[in-house]
Amino acid sequence: MKRKLEISELIFRILAYTFLTVFALLCLYPFLYAISASMSGRHAVEYKEIILLPKAVQFDAFRAMFSSNEFWNSYSNTLFLTIYGTVWSLFVAILGGYALSKKRLLFRKAFNFFLVFTMWFSAGIVPQYLNYIATKQVFNGIGIMDDKWLVVIAMGMAAMNIILLRNAFEGVPSEIEEAAIVDGATEMQVLRQVFIPMSKSTIATVALFFAISRWNGYFWARQMISNTNEQPLQVFIRNKLEQYTDLEQLATWTENYAADSLIFALIVCSIIPILIIYPFIQKYFAKGANAGGVKE
Numbered sequence: 655m656k657r658k659l660e661i662s663e664l665i666f667r668i669l670a671y672t673f674l675t676v677f678a679l680l681c682l683y684p685f686l687y688a689i690s691a692s693m694s695g696r697h698a699v700e701y702k703e704i705i706l707l708p709k710a711v712q713f714d715a716f717r718a719m720f721s722s723n724e725f726w727n728s729y730s731n732t733l734f735l736t737i738y739g740t741v742w743s744l745f746v747a748i749l750g751g752y753a754l755s756k757k758r759l760l761f762r763k764a765f766n767f768f769l770v771f772t773m774w775f776s777a778g779i780v781p782q783y784l785n786y787i788a789t790k791q792v793f794n795g796i797g798i799m800d801d802k803w804l805v806v807i808a809m810g811m812a813a814m815n816i817i818l819l820r821n822a823f824e825g826v827p828s829e830i831e832e833a834a835i836v837d838g839a840t841e842m843q844v845l846r847q848v849f850i851p852m853s854k855s856t857i858a859t860v861a862l863f864f865a866i867s868r869w870n871g872y873f874w875a876r877q878m879i880s881n882t883n884e885q886p887l888q889v890f891i892r893n894k895l896e897q898y899t900d901l902e903q904l905a906t907w908t909e910n911y912a913a914d915s916l917i918f919a920l921i922v923c924s925i926i927p928i929l930i931i932y933p934f935i936q937k938y939f940a941k942g943a944n945a946g947g948v949k950e
């Protein structure tokens with residue numbers, strides 16, 4: 655019986671590792687292809703000769719991209735939305751999760767229900783758009799004309815991340831909180847000096863969720879930011895894709911490289927910052943997701 659169990663476990667491991675390896679390669683291939691296409695010559699890209707490695711290597715697409723003021727402007731806008739959007743959303747999520755983790759909070763069950771209710775049912779895109787338009791009018795009324803701040807503030811609420819932080823805060827031993835209160839700590843001091851340090855893994859995970867969401871944000875940024883000088887990188891890439899549907903513009907835009915090479919170069923540069931940041935947060939990811947996602 656033990657012999658059969660060992661053989662079946664060995665077969666399972668071989669199949670599992672094989673499947674995961676193939677799946678990882680399939681996920682990695684589009685990124686490798688994008689790098690190769692961005693570095694390949696025009697003929698190789700237009701005639702679909704690239705399979706994995708670049709052909710007729712050139713960096714003209716990257717030179718054209720780096721020499722574009724529009725690219726750097728959109729990149730700075732993306733950094734603005736990501737940094738300020740992550741800080742603001744994390745601020746809202748920490749305060750919301752901390753308040754909802756307290757059993758002494760009045761109407762706590764009702765607040766938790768309405769929070770979860772927004773995950774079950776959505777009002778839809780049109781009501782959400784009208785809400786953002788009304789918020790934009792309020793911003794303009796008080797003298798804030800920058801649409802980037804509208805995207806930062808209006809999209810600061812994320813029910814799932816608040817729930818993750820709430821569950822993580824509920825896991826903090828109540829004895830530690832009581833000891834801090836006995837020592838004269840205020841509510842904000844308890845949050846800052848007790849709950850936040852003891853929930854670093856979950857906070858780092860939630861911050862990563864917010865950062866990726868803001869960095870890849872496209873739809874609402876395009877709808878709400880009317881000034882092209884304030885649009886983020888993802889909208890800039892989409893505008894270039896639409897521009898290249900016109901063959902006449904394509905011919906004038908590109909010389910030694912294919913139009914697709916420039917698009918792939920933009921995509922590669924838009925992915926690199928996340929790839930740089932993720933390894934530093936990865937160690938918190940599994941621990942933070944489990945701490946915030948599991949409720950005893």
